[in-house]
Amino acid sequence: MTPAGTRKVAAYLGALAGLSLTLAACSSGTDPAAYPEDDIEVIVPFSAGGPTDTVTRMIAEPMSEDLGVQLVVQNIDGAGGTVGAGQAATADPDGYTVLMHHIGMSTAPALYDDLAYDPIADFKPVGLVTEVPMTIIASSDFEPETFEEFVTYVQENADTVTMAHAGEGSASNLCGLLLTDALGVEVTAVPYDGTGPAMAELVGGQVDFMCDQTTNTTGQITAGEVKAYAATTPERIEALPDLPTTTEAGQPDIQVSVWHGLYVPAETPDEVVTQLTDSLQAALTDQGVIDQMANLGTAPVSEEQATPEAHATLLEEQTATWADIIGASQGG
Numbered sequence: 218m219t220p221a222g223t224r225k226v227a228a229y230l231g232a233l234a235g236l237s238l239t240l241a242a243c244s245s246g247t248d249p250a251a252y253p254e255d256d257i258e259v260i261v262p263f264s265a266g267g268p269t270d271t272v273t274r275m276i277a278e279p280m281s282e283d284l285g286v287q288l289v290v291q292n293i294d295g296a297g298g299t300v301g302a303g304q305a306a307t308a309d310p311d312g313y314t315v316l317m318h319h320i321g322m323s324t325a326p327a328l329y330d331d332l333a334y335d336p337i338a339d340f341k342p343v344g345l346v347t348e349v350p351m352t353i354i355a356s357s358d359f360e361p362e363t364f365e366e367f368v369t370y371v372q373e374n375a376d377t378v379t380m381a382h383a384g385e386g387s388a389s390n391l392c393g394l395l396l397t398d399a400l401g402v403e404v405t406a407v408p409y410d411g412t413g414p415a416m417a418e419l420v421g422g423q424v425d426f427m428c429d430q431t432t433n434t435t436g437q438i439t440a441g442e443v444k445a446y447a448a449t450t451p452e453r454i455e456a457l458p459d460l461p462t463t464t465e466a467g468q469p470d471i472q473v474s475v476w477h478g479l480y481v482p483a484e485t486p487d488e489v490v491t492q493l494t495d496s497l498q499a500a501l502t503d504q505g506v507i508d509q510m511a512n513l514g515t516a517p518v519s520e521e522q523a524t525p526e527a528h529a530t531l532l533e534e535q536t537a538t539w540a541d542i543i544g545a546s547q548g549g
């Protein structure tokens with residue numbers, strides 16, 4: 218082919234690529250080249266003031282500054298996070314609706330027969346954000362003082378004690394199941410739309426105990442507003458150095474941390490996802506975010522983990538793992 222002919226083919230292919238890009242933009246209603254031009258809604262599928270809300274607001278500020286628009290947090294709670302995730306799944310794929318969710322994204326398919334969305338097919342992962350440790354805490358007037366006393370007390374009083382969680386498939390629910398399975402008991406579970414409101418009733422003594430993320434419990438533990446028995450991590454939490462781990466307390470099976478990630482609807486243009494991933498990665502190196510997370514017992518993930526590829530891999534692995542765990546616990 219003559220050089221002139223090659224140039225014509227290259228020009229034609231370039232035009233075709235541009236056309237497909239424009240068509241993609243038309244289908245999503247977004248011109249990736251101009252994105253973002255308006256505020257971005259970030260759906261948090263749990264109540265305001267809880268750990269998912271807290272982590273979201275930590276990164277929303279630097280991401281808003283980086284993108285030049287406001288990331289506006291919208292709490293759409295209920296059913297262990299599946300109501301909010303379901304609304305995000307059917308939002309316009311224009312980059313103006315983002316979902317923040319956690320390990321519950323991987324547990325929902327095994328727990329909800331009528332789940333309105335497919336966590337893998339209906340979303341594009343943007344990147345992981347943080348993996349938050351959990352703590353076993355109780356109301357300050359709950360009798361046991363140590364984790365060993367807690368185990369004995371709950372085993373002897375299973376029919377009267379109450380455990381808070383944020384709905385089936387929530388992190389607090391999963392940790393609660395690991396805890397009660399390890400203790401060999403069934404207790405009365407009290408569901409909330411998030412562990413923000415659950416914490417208020419725990420501090421008030423209306424519910425006895427729960428397993429919740431350090432991003433919601435560190436302040437209350439440090440202030441002595443609740444009793445803290447153990448951390449569900451292999452090593453002690455730097456922000457809570459006096460809190461023993463479940464392994465130290467002889468219960469190594471009670472181990473869980475809560476990974477969080479950002480998602481957009483599946484048809485969102487890749488160029489838009491890339492801009493959101495780049496902005497997320499910048500936010501995770503922001504010293505203010507690092508310090509806020511450290512004060513609440515957690516840390517940003519690495520740049521390699523804050524990518525769609527790493528996020529997709531973890532989501533697929535965790536969805537399969539929890540399907541096995543939940544299937545086995547249901548006698549499947």
Ligand code: MLT
Pocket residue numbers: 263264267268269270319321382383386387388389390410411412413
């Ligand atoms: C919340 O933000 O309320 C929690 O993540 C709920 C949970 O998963 O336990």
